[in-house]
Amino acid sequence: MVHLKAPYVSGFLAFREVPFLVELVQRLQEKEPGFMPQVLLVDGNGVLHQRGFGVACHLGVLTDLPCVGVAKKLLQVDGLENNSLHKEKIMLLQAGGDTFPLMGNSGTVLGMALKSHEHSTNPLYVSVGHRVSLEVAVRLTHHCCRFRIPEPIRQADIRSRDYIRRTLGHPGSPAQRQESLLPTEPSTTSPVSW
């Protein structure tokens, strides 16, 4: 079980979550190096970020593994806006795998909006994290989608929440007596996310 200390602040997600992600990779290298993945799908952004360096970049540099940023909402940076024009482009996406580029004011393509499967309305926002091209990032993400969320991220989400529920759900459990795995902060902070 991880013990989150930093609060969630938009633009600083890596400072909250990346230490635990690095630890997971290190633990895997020690115990099961044969299972080391060739690429990581990261729940958050890569270069589509306030300072061009989201959690997927951060994790990639610290582990030297190729990383893809996969966000569920558009981070509105460099002039990118979730406005009516953007929503029009989303509605024009037809088949699963369809995309449109996310071009910042700087003229750089920061990522791609991806219709991750055919019966999906909201796109995914895919961006380069580390040692991977945007084209490969998009194809890889698309091919991992049984549903809207890529299966590796979806399973991590489902199983971690299930673990939390099983661990904190039982009165008298060690975790419950420890009393402070739940966030001290009011809202916004979650013990799950990992």
Place this chain on the structure above:
DNA sequence: GCGACAG
């Protein structure tokens, strides 16, 4: 009061 808001 109003807009913004990766997770």
Place this chain on the structure above:
DNA sequence: ATCTTGTCGC
């Protein structure tokens, strides 16, 4: 992220 209400498709 969490919570809630309602709808649609398999």
